[in-house]
Amino acid sequence: MFLKEPTVEGTVIRQSLKSDKNTTKKKEMWEERAKEKGAAPAPPKSPRKDRAEPAEPELEPHVNKPTLTYWEIPGRAESVRLLLEVAGEDYDYNPIRYPGGEHWKEYRTKYAEGLTFSQIPRYQEPGGLDVVQSHSILRHIARKYGLNGTNERETTRIDVMYEGVQDFLAAHGRAFYATREKEKALATFINDAAPTWLTAFTKVLEKNGGEFLVGSKLSYADTTLFIALKRTAEMEGGMGVIEKFPVIAAYYAKMQALPRIKAFYASDPYHFTWPAEGS
Numbered sequence: 001m002f003l004k005e006p007t008v009e010g011t012v013i014r015q016s017l018k019s020d021k022n023t024t025k026k027k028e029m030w031e032e033r034a035k036e037k038g039a040a041p042a043p044p045k046s047p048r049k050d051r052a053e054p055a056e057p058e059l060e061p062h063v064n065k066p067t068l069t070y071w072e073i074p075g076r077a078e079s080v081r082l083l084l085e086v087a088g089e090d091y092d093y094n095p096i097r098y099p100g101g102e103h104w105k106e107y108r109t110k111y112a113e114g115l116t117f118s119q120i121p122r123y124q125e126p127g128g129l130d131v132v133q134s135h136s137i138l139r140h141i142a143r144k145y146g147l148n149g150t151n152e153r154e155t156t157r158i159d160v161m162y163e164g165v166q167d168f169l170a171a172h173g174r175a176f177y178a179t180r181e182k183e184k185a186l187a188t189f190i191n192d193a194a195p196t197w198l199t200a201f202t203k204v205l206e207k208n209g210g211e212f213l214v215g216s217k218l219s220y221a222d223t224t225l226f227i228a229l230k231r232t233a234e235m236e237g238g239m240g241v242i243e244k245f246p247v248i249a250a251y252y253a254k255m256q257a258l259p260r261i262k263a264f265y266a267s268d269p270y271h272f273t274w275p276a277e278g279s
């Protein structure tokens with residue numbers, strides 16, 4: 001992954017600036033030569049009539065590698081980034097300053113065309129693929145890298161598991177982002193919601209041999225469940241709850257030790273330990 005400071009343009013615009021620079025340089029050279037010859041600079045030749053007019057410049061040139069744009073925090077991009085890491089994809093991360101201020105406004109205005117719902121994350125691939133919606137992005141990557149099951153039945157089952165994980169994450173979010181009666185919300189999550197979800201996922205894992213949620217291969221449901229467990233573990237009392245569910249605790253430890261997952265969290269400059277500012 002290529003890491004950089006947040007810029008509105010990211011890699012993409014740097015290409016466009018480069019080509020602008022080249023054009024300006026060429027024009028200057030051409031004018032210089034015309035001056036040397038004592039000739040009045042003539043306008044550049046118009047394009048051949050038998051050729052189609054060049055298309056309007058794109059809003060932005062194609063990206064060189066898969067590029068993900070989101071805030072400079074984990075938030076909704078964490079699951080996408082983790083999946084890209086697990087898939088071994090070489091990608092660019094284009095971080096937008098968080099919380100959204102001028103930098104976000106500038107990006108949103110400049111790339112309104114690609115931001116279907118005026119939201120990030122946004123994911124692009126060389127060749128023109130340009131999509132938003134974190135779950136759609138995740139499923140696209142999972143399909144591309146075979147991280148969505150080996151047959152239709154598994155794929156559907158993984159989809160179901162993923163939606164369950166989303167509900168688990170939402171329960172975590174309700175406690176984590178609670179502004180009123182926060183203590184109560186945190187206690188509800190730790191004492192009621194988390195054990196309920198961990199009981200359900202224990203049953204699923206037990207039925208499937210304990211290693212993965214579905215089939216005999218890691219899927220995007222597993223990597224996202226890992227994130228839900230990690231966020232739970234990082235809350236006060238969270239690890240204690242996980243330890244009450246030995247199948248989950250073993251699964252969590254195993255996932256945590258996977259080399260690509262371990263390396264990602266060890267090196268991620270956009271990671272914060274929850275609880276911190278949310279997304």
Ligand SMILES: N[C@@H](CCC(=O)N[C@@H](CS)C(=O)NCC(=O)O)C(=O)O
Pocket residue numbers: 075076100118119120121132133134135279
């Ligand atoms: N369902 C969308 C929700 C995306 C979303 O709400 N993104 C927020 C950031 S976390 C956003 O772009 N907000 C626009 C704004 O703050 O102006 C997804 O999962 O991608």
